Amino acid sequence: MNKMLAPGATIGILGGGQLGRMLSVAASRLGFKCHIFEPGAAPPAGHVAEKVVTAAYEDEAALRAFAEGVDVITYEFENIPTSALDLLESLRPIRPNRKALAVSQDRLVEKAFLNDLGLRTAPFAAVDDEIDLEEAIAEIGCPAILKTRRFGYDGKGQARLKSPEDAAQALADMAGAPSILEGFVEFSAEISVIAARGVSGEVACFDPGENVHKSGILHTTTVPARIPEALRTDAVLIAARILNALDYVGVMGVELFVSKAGLVVNEIAPRVHNSGHWTQAGCTVDQFEQHIRAVAGWPLGDGARYADVEMLNLIGADVEQLPELAKQPRTQIHLYGKAEAKPGRKMGHVNRVL
Amino acid sequence: MNKMLAPGATIGILGGGQLGRMLSVAASRLGFKCHIFEPGAAPPAGHVAEKVVTAAYEDEAALRAFAEGVDVITYEFENIPTSALDLLESLRPIRPNRKALAVSQDRLVEKAFLNDLGLRTAPFAAVDDEIDLEEAIAEIGCPAILKTRRFGYDGKGQARLKSPEDAAQALADMAGAPSILEGFVEFSAEISVIAARGVSGEVACFDPGENVHKSGILHTTTVPARIPEALRTDAVLIAARILNALDYVGVMGVELFVSKAGLVVNEIAPRVHNSGHWTQAGCTVDQFEQHIRAVAGWPLGDGARYADVEMLNLIGADVEQLPELAKQPRTQIHLYGKAEAKPGRKMGHVNRVL
Numbered sequence: 001m002n003k004m005l006a007p008g009a010t011i012g013i014l015g016g017g018q019l020g021r022m023l024s025v026a027a028s029r030l031g032f033k034c035h036i037f038e039p040g041a042a043p044p045a046g047h048v049a050e051k052v053v054t055a056a057y058e059d060e061a062a063l064r065a066f067a068e069g070v071d072v073i074t075y076e077f078e079n080i081p082t083s084a085l086d087l088l089e090s091l092r093p094i095r096p097n098r099k100a101l102a103v104s105q106d107r108l109v110e111k112a113f114l115n116d117l118g119l120r121t122a123p124f125a126a127v128d129d130e131i132d133l134e135e136a137i138a139e140i141g142c143p144a145i146l147k148t149r150r151f152g153y154d155g156k157g158q159a160r161l162k163s164p165e166d167a168a169q170a171l172a173d174m175a176g177a178p179s180i181l182e183g184f185v186e187f188s189a190e191i192s193v194i195a196a197r198g199v200s201g202e203v204a205c206f207d208p209g210e211n212v213h214k215s216g217i218l219h220t221t222t223v224p225a226r227i228p229e230a231l232r233t234d235a236v237l238i239a240a241r242i243l244n245a246l247d248y249v250g251v252m253g254v255e256l257f258v259s260k261a262g263l264v265v266n267e268i269a270p271r272v273h274n275s276g277h278w279t280q281a282g283c284t285v286d287q288f289e290q291h292i293r294a295v296a297g298w299p300l301g302d303g304a305r306y307a308d309v310e311m312l313n314l315i316g317a318d319v320e321q322l323p324e325l326a327k328q329p330r331t332q333i334h335l336y337g338k339a340e341a342k343p344g345r346k347m348g349h350v351n352r353v354l
Numbered sequence: 355m356n357k358m359l360a361p362g363a364t365i366g367i368l369g370g371g372q373l374g375r376m377l378s379v380a381a382s383r384l385g386f387k388c389h390i391f392e393p394g395a396a397p398p399a400g401h402v403a404e405k406v407v408t409a410a411y412e413d414e415a416a417l418r419a420f421a422e423g424v425d426v427i428t429y430e431f432e433n434i435p436t437s438a439l440d441l442l443e444s445l446r447p448i449r450p451n452r453k454a455l456a457v458s459q460d461r462l463v464e465k466a467f468l469n470d471l472g473l474r475t476a477p478f479a480a481v482d483d484e485i486d487l488e489e490a491i492a493e494i495g496c497p498a499i500l501k502t503r504r505f506g507y508d509g510k511g512q513a514r515l516k517s518p519e520d521a522a523q524a525l526a527d528m529a530g531a532p533s534i535l536e537g538f539v540e541f542s543a544e545i546s547v548i549a550a551r552g553v554s555g556e557v558a559c560f561d562p563g564e565n566v567h568k569s570g571i572l573h574t575t576t577v578p579a580r581i582p583e584a585l586r587t588d589a590v591l592i593a594a595r596i597l598n599a600l601d602y603v604g605v606m607g608v609e610l611f612v613s614k615a616g617l618v619v620n621e622i623a624p625r626v627h628n629s630g631h632w633t634q635a636g637c638t639v640d641q642f643e644q645h646i647r648a649v650a651g652w653p654l655g656d657g658a659r660y661a662d663v664e665m666l667n668l669i670g671a672d673v674e675q676l677p678e679l680a681k682q683p684r685t686q687i688h689l690y691g692k693a694e695a696k697p698g699r700k701m702g703h704v705n706r707v708l
Contacts, residue, residue, distance in 0.1 A: 004676075004677060004680070007673075007676070007689045007691070008691065008693060021382065024402070025379050025382060025383075025402065028375065028379060028401055028402045028691065029379075029686075029687065029688050029689065030687060030689055031689030031690070031691050031702065032691075033401045033691065034401075046404070047382055047387045047388075047403075047404045048378070048379065048382045048402040048403070048404075049401075049402070050400070050401045050402075281638060284635060284684055284685065284686045284705075284707050285686065293680070298680050299680050299681045301680075301685075301686075302682075302683040302684055302685065304683075304684075306660075306661065306707070307660065319361075322358075322361070323358060326358070326647070326652050326653050326655075327653045328656075329656040329658075330638055330656055330658075331638065331655075331656065332383075332638045332639065332655075333383065333384060334383050335361045335383065335384055335385030336385070337361070337362065337382065337385050337386075337387065339362060348385065351638075353638050353660070
């Protein structure tokens with residue numbers, strides 16, 4: 001399947017959150033239909049998809065029917081059970097491929113992979129028990145951060161160690177899950193590169209954005225990032241090296257720290273990424289359409305940036321600012337259709353053209 | 355219902371074509387769900403809507419259930435039977451209102467309405483029979499064009515009269531439908547203003563675009579239109595006068611001829627309009643979102659143009675150019691999800707950022 005998927009074809013998306021929702025909308029622009037597979041009821045992506053399958057990842061019959069109803073499968077989050085992927089992959093192509101998922105599902109594997117590519121990461125060590133943690137602290141020092149190797153996002157499954165005395169509590173917070181201790185990187189800024197790779201191996205990157213986090217959740221991304229031109233080039237080269245090494249097809253979010261020693265890779269996400277939402281207001285083709293183009297075997301689109309943009313996340317009660325936001329000029333609102341505004345929940349974002 | 359419709363609410367759209375499809379996508383950005391009412395099977399809008407009702411406009415039970423499932427009703431085309439509107443309006447607000455529909459459904463009523471507002475139109479006369487037509491030709495002269503008063507679009511229901519000898523054939527082409535003879539307007543360009551009016555009466559217009567037709571169907575719209583600044587202002591004032599006179603809520607397409615005597619109103623369409631598709635590539639808020647904002651009682655969005663754009667319609671077999679188009683820089687593709695590329699059928703469009 002190296003040729004262009006024809007309009008009218010159906011793309012299967014694993015996961016029905018806001019990323020799936022915006023992917024489905026982008027797919028419609030290219031004439032595709034989307035089917036969403038999501039265990040949770042009434043997923044945001046379901047409002048703009050041809051079909052929603054509500055089933056568990058353990059439901060083999062549902063997985064099979066889903067796969068048989070689509071032409072290609074992609075995903076909006078990385079924590080998909082291996083057994084589900086095995087079954088789906090036997091029926092339809094999955095893009096990005098399994099290797100990208102395997103690497104990004106496990107922080108330890110991810111960091112080792114990045115180091116093997118010659119890329120800088122924070123210092124790290126595997127931690128499975130008290131002894132590992134003691135040794136890791138001795139090696140890496142404090143402050144440091146203990147994280148579960150798998151299933152963490154938006155600051156969940158993490159514990160900070162200001163000093164070695166915090167070790168016991170941090171380990172308890174992991175609740176026995178295999179973990180990784182990461183040293184802190186001194187950085188002047190955090191940037192993201194949203195990179196895409198097509199089936200023919202061509203790579204295209206959106207202009208790096210500068211991220212600001214609040215309580216472990218992305219707060220704003222601003223383009224252009226305030227970094228020297230040389231680092232902009234470095235960022236793109238790092239992203240390309242990662243994508244090529246994985247024989248990746250689709251969009252990936254690459255988070256980087258700007259340190260005195262150069263760029264340090266913080267994290268990769270094998271999917272469209274919150275820090276790429278600004279592309280909806282600043283580019284002819286946004287990250288969602290770029291991902292669909294790649295997954296569908298189309299040439300990558302033109303993601304050149306033609307505006308300065310600030311993306312601001314609306315978290316929890318932030319969404320109550322809506323009446324004010326709706327009046328503001330140069331402001332593009334994106335809401336995710338979630339019923340309840342819980343604390344820490346991503347309810348939407350706005351793109352401000354600067 | 356003068357306050358903002360809250361995200362999570364449902365908007366009902368009468369008609370499931372490409373305009374309904376792009377309205378539904380825009381509604382999703384603001385957190386709304388859409389239900390589509392469409393007599394035809396498998397409508398394009400259905401791929402990106404929460405629900406599709408497939409039923410005739412004569413099906414009262416279906417209309418009632420549709421209305422009861424939504425918070426406000428809008429439409430993507432103007433030829434909706436009066437009986438259906440009567441029933442729907444008794445249950446939910448319809449925006450834009452009935453007056454706009456009544457005026458635009460009938461070319462004769464529309465032209466009289468525009469003249470009453472002091473706006474120029476082509477010379478016209480009602481034609482119901484041979485005698486009317488003879489008198490109309492005597493008054494207006496030839497060349498002229500005979501059109502059915504109702505149900506015409508994209509050049510359908512029209513017959514050109516090069517000379518009075520064409521009268522009999524032209525009248526036969528109308529198949530007994532009440533008609534209108536329109537004189538030709540000598541014009542140097544045709545432009546469109548996509549105008550919006552909110553529930554509070556505020557008006558916002560997108561920058562006028564310049565239209566080129568081919569075989570009676572819109573071929574390209576280019577912004578900016580190559581017209582003097584004074585005409586740009588005139589165009590906006592004309593659109594505002596029409597919207598205010600109708601107490602209009604929503605987006606309207608106003609087609610204007612640029613003549614030596616000034617601007618002449620060709621046609622109004624009480625809905626989003628093909629000549630406004632360029633706004634998807636050149637504005638923070640496009641015509642579809644602007645319409646949804648108005649219909650939902652939100653403040654109008656910022657439609658300032660920040661790029662020069664050419665919109666090119668993909669009609670029928672034009673869509674076969676897709677592999678080439680997909681490779682082109684600065685090109686945004688929009689396909690409508692229609693299964694078959696019949697001659698004259700609008701299959702999609704591209705927005706080229708110039």
